[in-house]
Amino acid sequence: xxxxxxxxxxxxxxxxxxxxxxxxxxxxxxxxxxxxxxxxxxxxxxxxxxxxxxxxxxxxxxxxxxxxxxxxxxxxxxxxxxxxxxxxxxxxxxxxxxxxxxxxxxxxxxxxxxxxxxxxxxxxxxxxxxxxxxxxxxxxxxxxxxxxxxxxxxxxxxxxxxxxxxxxxxxxxxxxxxxxxxxxxxxxxxxxxxxxxxxxxxxxxxxxxxxxxxxxxxxxxxxxxxxxxxxxxxxxxxxxxxxxxxxxxxxxxxxxxxxxxxxxxxxxxxxxxxxxxxxxxxxxxxxxxxxxxxxxxxxxxxxxxxxxxxxxxxxxxxx
Amino acid sequence: xxxxxxxxxxxxxxxxxxxxxxxxxxxxxxxxxxxxxxxxxxxxxxxxxxxxxxxxxxxxxxxxxxxxxxxxxxxxxxxxxxxxxxxxxxxxxxxxxxxxxxxxxxxxxxxxxxxxxxxxxxxxxxxxxxxxxxxxxxxxxxxxxxxxxxxxxxxxxxxxxxxxxxxxxxxxxxxxxxxxxxxxxxxxxxxxxxxxxxxxxxxxxxxxxxxxxxxxxxxxxxxxxxxxxxxxxxxxxxxxxxxxxxxxxxxxxxxxxxxxxxxxxxxxxxxxxxxxxxxxxxxxxxxxxxxxxxxxxxxxxxxxxxxxxxxxxxxxxxx
Amino acid sequence: xxxxxxxxxxxxxxxxxxxxxxxxxxxxxxxxxxxxxxxxxxxxxxxxxxxxxxxxxxxxxxxxxxxxxxxxxxxxxxxxxxxxxxxxxxxxxxxxxxxxxxxxxxxxxxxxxxxxxxxxxxxxxxxxxxxxxxxxxxxxxxxxxxxxxxxxxxxxxxxxxxxxxxxxxxxxxxxxxxxxxxxxxxxxxxxxxxxxxxxxxxxxxxxxxxxxxxxxxxxxxxxxxxxxxxxxxxxxxxxxxxxxxxxxxxxxxxxxxxxxxxxxxxxxxxxxxxxxxxxxxxxxxxxxxxxxxxxxxxxxxxxxxxxxxxxxxxxxxxx
Numbered sequence: 001x002x003x004x005x006x007x008x009x010x011x012x013x014x015x016x017x018x019x020x021x022x023x024x025x026x027x028x029x030x031x032x033x034x035x036x037x038x039x040x041x042x043x044x045x046x047x048x049x050x051x052x053x054x055x056x057x058x059x060x061x062x063x064x065x066x067x068x069x070x071x072x073x074x075x076x077x078x079x080x081x082x083x084x085x086x087x088x089x090x091x092x093x094x095x096x097x098x099x100x101x102x103x104x105x106x107x108x109x110x111x112x113x114x115x116x117x118x119x120x121x122x123x124x125x126x127x128x129x130x131x132x133x134x135x136x137x138x139x140x141x142x143x144x145x146x147x148x149x150x151x152x153x154x155x156x157x158x159x160x161x162x163x164x165x166x167x168x169x170x171x172x173x174x175x176x177x178x179x180x181x182x183x184x185x186x187x188x189x190x191x192x193x194x195x196x197x198x199x200x201x202x203x204x205x206x207x208x209x210x211x212x213x214x215x216x217x218x219x220x221x222x223x224x225x226x227x228x229x230x231x232x233x234x235x236x237x238x239x240x241x242x243x244x245x246x247x248x249x250x251x252x253x254x255x256x257x258x259x260x261x262x263x264x265x266x267x268x269x270x271x272x273x274x275x276x277x278x279x280x281x282x283x284x285x286x287x288x289x290x291x292x293x294x295x296x297x298x299x300x301x302x303x304x305x306x307x308x309x310x311x312x313x314x315x316x317x318x319x
Numbered sequence: 320x321x322x323x324x325x326x327x328x329x330x331x332x333x334x335x336x337x338x339x340x341x342x343x344x345x346x347x348x349x350x351x352x353x354x355x356x357x358x359x360x361x362x363x364x365x366x367x368x369x370x371x372x373x374x375x376x377x378x379x380x381x382x383x384x385x386x387x388x389x390x391x392x393x394x395x396x397x398x399x400x401x402x403x404x405x406x407x408x409x410x411x412x413x414x415x416x417x418x419x420x421x422x423x424x425x426x427x428x429x430x431x432x433x434x435x436x437x438x439x440x441x442x443x444x445x446x447x448x449x450x451x452x453x454x455x456x457x458x459x460x461x462x463x464x465x466x467x468x469x470x471x472x473x474x475x476x477x478x479x480x481x482x483x484x485x486x487x488x489x490x491x492x493x494x495x496x497x498x499x500x501x502x503x504x505x506x507x508x509x510x511x512x513x514x515x516x517x518x519x520x521x522x523x524x525x526x527x528x529x530x531x532x533x534x535x536x537x538x539x540x541x542x543x544x545x546x547x548x549x550x551x552x553x554x555x556x557x558x559x560x561x562x563x564x565x566x567x568x569x570x571x572x573x574x575x576x577x578x579x580x581x582x583x584x585x586x587x588x589x590x591x592x593x594x595x596x597x598x599x600x601x602x603x604x605x606x607x608x609x610x611x612x613x614x615x616x617x618x619x620x621x622x623x624x625x626x627x628x629x630x631x632x633x634x635x636x637x638x
Numbered sequence: 639x640x641x642x643x644x645x646x647x648x649x650x651x652x653x654x655x656x657x658x659x660x661x662x663x664x665x666x667x668x669x670x671x672x673x674x675x676x677x678x679x680x681x682x683x684x685x686x687x688x689x690x691x692x693x694x695x696x697x698x699x700x701x702x703x704x705x706x707x708x709x710x711x712x713x714x715x716x717x718x719x720x721x722x723x724x725x726x727x728x729x730x731x732x733x734x735x736x737x738x739x740x741x742x743x744x745x746x747x748x749x750x751x752x753x754x755x756x757x758x759x760x761x762x763x764x765x766x767x768x769x770x771x772x773x774x775x776x777x778x779x780x781x782x783x784x785x786x787x788x789x790x791x792x793x794x795x796x797x798x799x800x801x802x803x804x805x806x807x808x809x810x811x812x813x814x815x816x817x818x819x820x821x822x823x824x825x826x827x828x829x830x831x832x833x834x835x836x837x838x839x840x841x842x843x844x845x846x847x848x849x850x851x852x853x854x855x856x857x858x859x860x861x862x863x864x865x866x867x868x869x870x871x872x873x874x875x876x877x878x879x880x881x882x883x884x885x886x887x888x889x890x891x892x893x894x895x896x897x898x899x900x901x902x903x904x905x906x907x908x909x910x911x912x913x914x915x916x917x918x919x920x921x922x923x924x925x926x927x928x929x930x931x932x933x934x935x936x937x938x939x940x941x942x943x944x945x946x947x948x949x950x951x952x953x954x955x956x957x
Contacts, residue, residue, distance in 0.1 A: 040670065052419065056389060079690070082920070095690070095918070096920045103937065278422065280418060283405070283406065371710070371717070372741060375745050379745060597741065621740075
């Protein structure tokens with residue numbers, strides 16, 4: 001454990017990953033065991049984009065630790081933030097991130113922030129520009145609630161779920177498969193899942209149609225296989241996710257329904273458990289039969305979001 | 320008392336009604352008397368539609384019992400839910416109720432849900448479809464904060480109010496009168512008021528213009544009288560409410576201003592107290608003179624919403 | 639101290655001002671020192687308009703005093719309120735302030751309310767009509783979170799900030815300068831700053847382009863100077879703020895960029911500290927160099943919002 005880690009924004013090390021998973025599973029057994037730890041501390045949860053699971057699970061995690069969470073929906077309750085340094089603010093933005101982040105930093109002990117990508121400004125997104133501005137100007141520890149390129153609390157919850165489920169001594173075969181969707185979706189969940197799965201030492205195969213290659217910063221070490229059927233063979237975990245094109249940035253290149261995951265797709269993966277971060281487009285990304293059957297881990301993942309957040313907040317309170 | 324009652328969605332029995340009224344009046348005298356009862360428990364208050372009284376009174380009731388309430392405005396903060404089983408989700412809805420309800424069920428000890436009718440899909444509304452999907456998929460006790468066809472916490476507050484006010488030994492004469500409005504309004508408050516008033520053994524007269532007959536499932540046993548003046552004679556309680564047509568579903572058939580309740584309308588009901596669930600359109604449904612005079616119970620009803628909710632939450636915590 | 643003061647809506651007296659500043663600075667040293675004072679009490683924070691600092695700082699102040707704050711965003715979560723007595727409500731408003739304020743009054747121990755001006759109905763605005771209706775009908779102590787004509791918690795925070803910074807025995811020279819903006823902005827912050835600064839016995843110069851004279855009810859006793867350069871000479875504190883025209887009500891008469899405050903503007907005010915209530919339009923109202931330099935007090939002002947609110951809530955709890 002790097003005792004100096006101030007923020008939680010990405011995968012750091014296998015050692016820290018294992019520590020956080022271990023701590024989360026302890027909290028799952030006894031959510032209130034550290035109920036005094038955060039007493040008198042406040043976490044500001046700032047959403048520049050919509051949220052259901054992340055919003056609620058983070059609040060519950062904070063309450064479990066005795067903290068007072070305050071949620072700010074800045075997409076609606078607040079106002080449009082100017083992110084660019086040096087901007088002449090004579091247009092639609094009403095407050096500069098420099099000023100807003102510093103104020104929020106002075107109001108809270110911890111900040112948790114969601115800032116989605118634009119999907120139109122590639123350079124800004126790949127440098128996690130908006131999220132980085134919060135990091136730069138708030139002066140307080142920050143937890144990512146999903147940035148332009150990563151969703152580390154989701155990925156930690158995913159790793160916790162795999163750890164709980166997989167009791168065998170061998171390494172599991174993990175497959176991340178692209179799925180169809182009707183909207184242009186960010187890369188953050190897919191990137192982070194790859195980063196954490198590889199970082200924790202698992203074998204990872206990523207399968208997607210041609211043109212859907214992810215940013216190689218996150219996928220180095222994974223096997224890329226454009227034949228979905230082949231990729232899924234003998235899989236232990238199949239993580240289903242849509243993302244828009246990275247190379248042809250933010251574009252939808254395919255909605256080929258044959259990529260939707262069904263029982264049929266898993267005919268050669270009898271033991272495969274299926275994962276998805278939710279929300280899921282039923283019968284577009286995944287068939288009802290999978291989501292409502294025994295293979296599905298989606299509810300376990302969602303519940304583990306609480307303990308992932310609790311583990312991370314607890315860790316940062318110690319830092 | 321049916322010790323197995325898991326949800327609070329409607330009138331169940333006179334016995335339970337009396338128990339809840341009694342408990343509410345005790346909480347009104349001493350709101351914090353059970354302040355430890357809900358310690359460590361969480362209630363998720365989910366609004367698919369706007370709310371003022373219901374939102375705040377439910378939060379206060381939960382806080383009085385030591386619970387932690389979390390409000391989710393899913394009409395705005397969240398996203399459009401798909402309610403139909405088997406749907407291919409390639410349109411506007413972003414998450415299926417199956418998945419969302421199960422996650423929320425795993426996050427909270429109790430759920431409280433508001434889901435208004437469509438007023439366009441009659442079959443769905445009369446079967447309380449959206450609310451029923453929450454009941455079906457959440458796996459946790461659910462309190463109705465108004466569904467397509469019922470508003471039981473309002474009706475409980477109304478019964479509490481009548482109980483407080485009416486000290487005579489005889490039965491009170493209760494009248495539910497339709498009032499004009501400029502929008503198509505749901506039937507839930509009127510249905511529930513009839514269901515509870517009749518269920519508690521009171522005599523009920525319902526008066527409305529022709530074509531405004533309510534669903535007979537709720538009004539069986541009531542006297543229907545299309546002459547408002549006659550219906551109001553010697554009334555002890557007059558409950559004023561607009562609703563759209565049930566037979567010509569969701570339509571506005573009349574805005575006849577002579578149906579607005581005024582002092583004049585009550586010239587033959589000297590003792591009549593006037594009730595309304597709020598929000599009220601002043602000088603459209605009810606005249607200022609009534610709302611600002613001694614007949615009005617609307618503020619007492621609104622305040623009793625807290626204790627109605629507290630009584631119900633307390634009951635469900637015991638179940 | 640006027641022991642009967644029930645509401646906090648404006649500057650009352652130098653004596654009370656000094657008392658509140660003193661109490662705020664004590665809370666700044668030890669925010670939790672009165673953590674039991676508000677136990678079991680609830681404050682309803684009602685926003686008819688957007689808010690960031692005010693919303694969060696008021697919640698934190700209440701939490702510091704052990705109160706339970708509940709936020710209601712009535713611009714979005716609730717509904718349009720009818721403010722006019724006697725209105726026939728057959729248009730867009732869904733609830734009358736008479737009814738809503740009375741209900742909220744019965745639900746909370748304290749109310750805090752934000753109600754911006756229309757900037758189109760001058761007579762209503764200058765009489766603080768909407769805010770006054772809350773005062774008239776809620777029946778509970780009310781704290782202004784900014785009304786049509788005043789923002790007293792901001793002004794108290796500003797006075798706290800000047801008190802902290804200025805250690806000299808002489809009186810400080812305080813200048814309020816108009817700044818350009820692209821939108822029509824209310825007068826409340828400027829009015830209140832003048833009212834409090836003059837009330838606390840400071841010398842105040844107000845500088846603005848011709849046509850931007852403020853309501854004389856607030857500026858009596860101040861020096862008005864339309865030459866900004868001259869006004870700024872030897873200033874100790876420069877408060878920067880845009881406002882729309884008061885005489886040509888709600889209009890933008892100038893966006894002259896030479897009125898933006900820069901280091902150049904302050905070449906003859908070497909010691910000047912610069913204040914702004916935030917949010918600020920960078921490089922329109924104020925230059926980056928000022929906001930990011932040593933002159934800026936804007937972050938201190940924002941942080942002092944917490945202790946201003948805490949001081950006021952604490953005072954009202956004693957009343």
